[in-house]
Amino acid sequence: MKKWLIPFLMSLSLMVSACGNASTPTPNNAGGSETNQQQATKTEEKPNANAEAKPEMITYQSENGPVEVPAQPKRIVGLTNAPNVVALGGTLVGIDEWTKKNPLFTDKVKDVEVVSDETMEKILALQPDLIIAGSWMKNLDKMKEIAPTVVYTWGKLDYLAQQREIGKLLNKEKEAQAWIDDFTKRAQAAGEEIKAKIGKDTTVSVFEHDTKDFYVFGNNWARGTEILYQAMGLAMPEKVKKDALGPGYYTLSLEVIPEYAGDYIVLSQRKGGENPFLTSETWKKIPAVKNNHVIVIDMEASTYSDPITLEYLLKIFKEGFLSQS
Template sequence: MKKIFMLLAMLVFIAGCTNQTEETENTGDKETTETVTYESENGPVEVPANPKRVAVLSTFAGNLMELDINLVGVDSWSKMNPNFDEELADVEEVSDESLEKLLELEPDLIIGLSNINNADKLKEIAPTVTFTYNKVDYLTQHIEIGKLVNKEEEARKWVEDFKARANRIGEDIKAKIGKDATVTVIENFEKQLYVFGDNWGRGTEILYQQMGLKMPEKVKEMALTDGYYAISPEVLPEYAGDYMIFSKNTETDTSFQETETYKNIPAVKKDHVYEVDAQTFYFNDATTLDYQLDFFEKSFLENE
């Protein structure tokens, strides 16, 4: 009887632990998978302590690449990013609709944005954690992903290093262009242009939040709250700063650049427009942030 009570006490203790162990039979041997509880925005989720096969359905592939996490599936936007070509060459393209493909890939963790479809079905395939875009700031987001995949220390070190580099480069940029100079970030899609606030990718977090560069008043008025604002090419001069970052989609209409309206913008006349491939510039994951920072350093400090 004493042995039974001891056994029951041990089982209660094990059940109450955060770290759990699942044992599965594999040709007579035991394969052990340790799990931990991640406190997601939707509540606690049991996830692998050290995930080996991660599928990313939106936005966060570059964070996981920076943390050296093995990816078995990524979203279409990540697959289109030229900067990710080499690392994602053998990684499958997946979405929240490709349930059969995800089953075949056998991920041990699925990560996506909070607006993904089929969340309940995805949870049947693997533990699924979602994040609401901009619920936390872009650097805290990287740390949260680090916590999720047991790489918090590495994530925090990257954030501190990134902030130091961005601050240094930002001070050099302000010293060169003047602390009151304004910067506008634009992007073209079909026959419309977009201007961006300070938290919608395209390097805006670096320019405005980290470096403290100034946004034109018109952009601040129309784009700061929602993150972006659609304009026609005809009114671009009203939103143009002393410098412009043009996140350019070459496969859509860029004929506005041939108009007198565009050519007469002071930033254009002074060659203060820095163009970059939009597909490399969309997001604010850690890998893309490194690329954006390098682009800003070369554009502002090595030009002219």
């Protein structure tokens, strides 16, 4: 047995022993009373009709090889890809702190515990039957001792393939594929409508800022980039292609921001995280800003690429581009 499990299991053992030694009388059908120990002895003499059958298992072909997982997992710990699980109606008992803080999921995960790759005892106490983790995380071997653990490498799959894989894992591949087909069709149609209005060669940049720094994104770093560039087929400025398309994002010094600005700007920002640059003359002179071609999105609601987030952003983009003069 692994040393890290011993203190936790010893405490459970002591609790069970204490409960087993109790002899509190409880009513019986004859009108008298008998101890808990006597009742337990009688129960053991009979077959347990309520004993739970072992769950049906399926083999999931993960990136690290086949993993036996429950066909219908009922207690999932999602250290990564929790939003994808929520979108398919999976039952989560543990999630990462970022999903918990995301305003799109507040109501959906209000009773779910926050865990991490460093809180093994907390994960063990949740009694998960499936753990979804990232390949970069710590304690993966310990997780595998607790429950079947499936690992994903961030960015290895595109946003649609990732949802399909979560569908396979939860035995809901048909539901996942149905959403993929429908969303792809609607996003492409929206892209054609937008390009017909603003011009097919009109460029779009996706910026994000905090109180100090500015970033520009490629086509696969959330913030709606997958919708804009992949699904809708909108054009990316050449400067952005050169510096951000490969790594996914690029940190900008303030003086060069105008060089990366497209005809339209999608600006991802945290509520209350104002950057002084937004009031500068340099920012105000950028053509997209002067023409009111800036679409603002909530950063905390835009850092995933799951169906719930993508549907939310698709609506914002359609309204934002099609309402522009």
